[in-house]
Structure formats: C-alpha cells, structure tokens
Amino acid sequence: MRIGRRLSVAAAVMLAAMSSVSAATLKVGMQDDPDALDPALGGTYAGRIVFDALCDKLVDIDANLKIVPQLATEWSWNDDNTELTLKLREGVVFHDGTPFDANAVKANIERMQTLGESKRKSQLSPIKTVEVVDDFTVIFKLDAPFAPLLSVLSDRAGMMVSPDAAKAAGDNFAAAPVCSGPYRFAERKARDLIALDRFADYWNADEIGYDRIEYLILPDSTVRLSRLQAGDLDVAERVAPTDIQAVEDNADLALYSSAGLGVSHLFINQSEEKGEDLAASKELRQALELSLDRTAINQVAFNGAFTADNQMLTPLSSYHSKAYPMPERDVEKAKELIAESGVESPAIEITYENSLTDGRVAQIIQAMAGEAGFKVELLPLETSSAIERYLAGNFQLYIGNWSGRADPDPTLNTFFSTEGSQNLVGYESSELDSVLNEARSEVDETERAALYEKAAGILLEDLPTIPLYHPSWFYGARADVDGISIYPDGILRVTGVMPKN
Amino acid sequence: MSTVAETAQKSPSTRSLAARLIRQRSALIGLVIVLFFVFLALFAPLIAPYDPVASDWLTVRQPPSAAHWMGTDDLGRDVLSRVIYGSQASLLAGTIAVSIAILAGLPLGLIAGYFGGWIDTVISRCTDALLACPFLVLAIALAAFLGASLQNAMIAIGISAMPIFIRLVRGQVLSIKNEDFVTAARGQGMRDGPIIVSHILPNVVTPVVVQATITMAVAILAEASLAFLGLGQKPPAASWGSMLDVARQFMTNAPWMSIWPGLAIVTIVLGFNLLGDGLNDALNEKD
DSSP: OHHHHHHHHHHHHHHHHHHHHHHTEEEEEESSOOOOSOTTTOOOHHHHHHHHHHOOBSEEEOTTSOEEESSEEEEEEOTTSOEEEEEEOSSOBOTTSOBOOHHHHHHHHHHHHHOTTOSOHHHHTTEEEEEEEETTEEEEEESSOOTTHHHHHTTGGGBOOOHHHHHHHGGGGGGSOOOOSSEEEEEEETTTEEEEEEOTTOTTGGGOOOSEEEEEEOOOHHHHHHHHHTTSOSEESSOOGGGHHHHHTOTTEEEEEEEOSOEEEEEEOOSHHHHHHHHHOHHHHHHHHHHOOHHHHHHHHHTTOSEEOSSSSOTTSTTSOTTSOOOOOOHHHHHHHHHHHTOSSOEEEEEEEOOHHHHHHHHHHHHHHHHHTOEEEEEEEOHHHHHHHHHTTOOSEEEEEEOOOSSHHHHHHHHHSTTOTTOTTOOOOHHHHHHHHHHHHOOOHHHHHHHHHHHHHHHHHHOSEEEEEEOEEEEEEETTEEOOOBOTTOOBOOTTOEEOO | OHHHHHHHHHSOOHHHHHHHHHHOHHHHHHHHHHHHHHHHHHTHHHHOSSOTTOOOTTSTTOOSOSSSTTOBOTTSOBHHHHHHHHHHHHHHHHHHHHHHHHHHHHHHHHHHHHHOHHHHHHHHHHHHHHHHSOHHHHHHHHHHHHOSSHHHHHHHHHHHHHHHHHHHHHHHHHHHTTSHHHHHHHHTTOOHHHHIIIIIHHHHHHHHHHHHHHHHHHHHHHHHHHHHTTOSSOTTSOOHHHHHHHHGGGTTTOTHHHHHHHHHHHHHHHHHHHHHHHHHHHHHOOO
C-alpha cells in the first residue's frame, strides 16, 4: 500500500513537472515547410510565419494594414518624397550580442540589394543609398517617390539580421540565422520541425510567453486539427473552412481568424500558342467570367468562409475599387458572347496544383463553365511540376494562389506590368503600365486610389486573369493560449502570446 | 499422339474445375462478389440513379436520405452513383493492368525458362531487380513518371505486376521442360516454337489464371492507392481511391463520403482474393 501511494505521489509530481515543461513550449502545426530561413532568400508564406518569431523588421502592420513601429520608432518623408528618415529603437541587440544600430541597417539593406540569390532586389531597388546620420538615425535616399516603400519594409525586406553573423556565415547563413526577434534559432529538421528558444535580451522581453516554440510540419489539415484536439499542438495554422465548426464547438479550443490579403485567380495565358481561343478573344474571356458564380464557388468549396470577389486586391484594402462590383452569373449572356466570338464549344484546359481545395474549385469551374458551353479539361499536377509549368508560362489557364501584400503595388505590378516578374501569361498593356508607374510614385492616398481604380477597370476589361475569391485565415488554438491575434497577412505574431494565467 | 493426351490430362477439364470450385464455399462467395461488381460496372448507366459528375450546389455534403441513399459529396454529387461508376475504373484498371502483366510476363517467362542460358540470366536478373522494388512504390514511381491519368495508372500497375508472372511461368517451365512428353516431341523433330505453344503453354495456363485472379485484387487496390494520391482517374470522373482522397477531409463531418467507397474497395478485393484462393485449391486438389 505504502509503496503504491508513494508511486502515485511520484507519478503526480512527474505529471506536474511534465505539464509545466509543456506549458513553456508553444507547438505550432504548420502546413508547409519553409524554404531558406534568411530574409534575403525566403520565398514562402510558411517562412514568414517563422520569421515573425525570429527576425524583427523595421516596421510592422496592424490589423487595419496601417504601418506601426517595430525596430524603427518613427519616420518621416522629406517634401518631395525622395528621402525617408528613420529613427531607430535603442537598446536592441541581435541574438549573437551585436548591437543593432544605423550601420546594421545600412549593411542589411546593402546585403539584400547585392546578395547573389537575393529575392528582395527588385523590392529594394528604389533605394539608391542608405545614409547613416548618427547611431540611431538613417536616411533612405530614392531617385523618385516610391509610395510602397514602408509597406515593403514591413515584410522580409525590412528584417534585420546580424551583419557580423551574416558576414561570418556567408552562404550558410540560412542554416543558423541570427536576427533580433523574440526567439532565437535552435534547430531545424527538414520536413519535420523548426525549434526556436526564448531570447532573454529581447528589447520587449516581457511579451515573450514561452521558453521555446516548435513549428511542426504537418501538411494535412485534418491531422493538424486532430492533434490540436488531442492537445498535442497548441496552435494549428490554416484550419480548413469545413472544420471551423468543429473548432468553435470544442470548449478546449478557440478559433482566430481574419479576412486575408491573398487572392485565388484563374490566370489566362495571353499568347496565341498557349492561350489559344481564349487569348485571341476578349468575348470568350468575358463569357468565361460570366459563366462563373463566385458566391456559389465560395459556398460550395469553403462553406462561404472566404470572400468572393472579382478583383486582385482584397476588399480590405482602401485601394479596392468600389466602381466595379462583382458581376452576377449570367449564363445566357455568356452563351451570347461565345456565339459572338464564333468559336464553337471553346475548349479550355485548367492546370492546377493537385490540392484538395484547388481541385474542388477547378471541378466547380468545370461544371459551371460547361453549362455555358465551354469544354473544360482539368490538369491537376503534383506541386513541383505544377510550379515548374507555371513559372515557364506553360499552361492555358492556371489557378494561381497569391498571398497578397498590404500595398497594392506588389500585386498589380508583378502580375500585370509588362516587365512584372510574375507576369507569366505575357500580358501587355502600355496603358496599364503607365497607370501603375504613376501610382507607384503617387504619395497622396486619394490620387493613388483613383489610379488603382483606373487599373482595375483596364484589368476587368482585358481579363488577363479572372480573380475568384480572397481566402480568409483561420487558426485554431488551445483555449489556454492567450494573446493570439491574426491580421490580414495571416502571420501568427508570437509577441504577446502567453499561457493563460 | 499419346503425349498430347497426357498433357490434356494434366490440366483439369473446365467442367470438373467448375464443379470443384462450387464445392469451395468461400470461392463461390468470391465469385458472387466479383460478378456483382462486374454487373455494376457493365450496367452502371442503367443502375445509377444520377449522373456521377453532375453537381448540385444546393445539396452539398448531405447525409444519406431517400433521394440520395449514400448521401452526397463535397460538390453535391450522388455518392451511390459515383460508387457504381467507380467500379468501372477499378475493374478496368484491374483487367487491363493484369492483361499487360500477362501479355508481357508470360512470353518472357516462357523464353527464360525454356531456353535458359544467357537469355534466362538477363531476363531473370531484370525480374529480380524489379521485384526488389516494393510493388506499390514501383507503381507510384512509374505513374508519377508517366503522368496522372487512368491509362497511365493501368500501365504502371501492369508493369509493376509483370515480374511475378515472369518468375511464376519460368519456374513452371523449368519443371516441365524435361518431362518425357517434351523430350518425345523434341525427338519427333518438333521445333521449339510449336513445342512451347502446344506442350509447355497448356501446362502453365492454370497457375497463371490463379495468379491473375489474385493480382486483380492487388491491381484494384493499387489503382485506388494511385487515385488516392492523385495519380489515377482524372477529375471529375469517379474512382473509389480519389473519392476517398477527398473524403478524408470530411471524416468527422461527412463520414458517408468515405465509408461507401472504402467498403467497395474492401469488398471487391476480398472477392478476388477468395476467388483466387478457391481456384488455387480447386486446381491443386488431388484426384
């Protein structure tokens, strides 16, 4: 008896000890494994989630997409909008102990502009020189006004890494990144986990709630949900819209959501060779758009949890154009337009990444467009071959998923300007080019909105793509995790996330 | 021509085979199951209450009801109709894949076994290499290489199943090629080709039939696996594997989407296995 009692006491102590250990680790279930953990090289949404804990940036956005301070505490433009002066936060150190100052900012911007494989080159190209005024003041000098600059600095291009560590590690920096965020890099196992430890010298250390964060890579959303339900995860990223109810009904779980910046769109190849009839005929593209019921797509595929829309920019953005409301489905009109085009039962082929969501959307489009007289073939491909074809522009139609940005410029310019890096369909409109260029350097919000309205009009007339919906972000979390708030960029911000009590 | 008569005696006549098969209760059950699915596949357009690819946006993920006996799927399609049409993909994949495996495997096995020597070494080593790869892994690799479609899945499964037949036939040929009736035929001046066709082949057919029945079960399961991974039947056409792939997202809130295609796969695979085992027993029954 006595031994039995002792054993049970020991077990209770062990349990208590174990639960206090697990309370200090935040386990986050992630859909994808991030690519390189270097803000200059990273190109994935999953990577941006990890970067939030790992690397502070010059500025951040808030829930309303307004720019708020992070490593820069205040900023101002000169009169002709060609110089941005930033005041930097004092008392910040990188994870390796190097102090953060104006020289570090200069080194970082120059590194991102020059590093061979840097993905930030074009975003930062408007910055001609970085001038160090004193230890905590820098000036970014531009040739011409560039309205999206602060927005650019609120993402990876504004993330600061330790210049010493970057120099020492060279090409290997991504293997053990050194930044100044609330958590420091601990270990990474490819396709398995990324672990970060609390950074005790963080400038805002009171807001760090856990000793360790583990990002576990779990591609299947049902697996993430069941592990969250079992208490095996504290937070699950991207809960499927059809599982929202299950999270809401569970008293041990809480749902966090936000409408998103992203867009899912049906990209239409404009070259005669790849795009065929659809490239040649504007009527056919318009017919295709009219044959689709975006509200029904949203309802059937996503339980109505996303936002059906006809524009690339999210309705959350102040630049979303109200002058062009989403058209109602009109099968008769679509049939007329097809008849006008002179093509009999036009054949279209939709290429997409073989995911359950895109697969469902593609099949709905197939059925809807079919009713208007299109002959729709589906070509689901495994992720890497789909992306390879996408980047090579080797498709007639492609279901593109773009994560979106707070500023309209990265979306519209990269996808639709003649030289845009994501303009894979060969769309060319000199009119749109000049409008987008003008909007880029326009700092007045009202003037800028008028330009983007013009751009929306051109795009909806030419239809190089048919935007379908804007996804919303859904995170599930254990009810004993406090302080989570999700913004339109869908990033889990870990500062302020704490165990309850 | 006494040798020919002796050969004929070695393989049981069809009539006695049928009689023996009927005596095997489990084989009979297997046969009934298989025939049931063949019937479904052949008469799918007449039996299915709905068009298997017609979506109804207003009846998405409805539980089983009088209108939809097995409920509806995530795009408002009738699950019963899709399960019925899915039997076409499964049986077609099974039949074609096994045919490919036999058409390629049987001649190679005959050649390797009968002629021996370097040609046997080449064929046998290649067979060993293929058999070293797990069946499904090989099929997945081939299907991914060929591209996603039902035809390519059939080819991939057929190629993956081929080495079993080569080895089986080769072993069978080795055991009979030195039998008296073969030696006698050779002594009478018969050439190799006719000997293989009229004396060797009839003796390897029965084990090949048994193996084919069992391989059908494996091939159907493989087709479902490939479709589950998105390497089979193209959407929106129905296949049990791809139905399961979609349904796994709705395991908790729409279980009927996964239960029926899952049950169909289990049943048809069980049917072919029972039939194969029964055939095997019936053919090896001693007189």
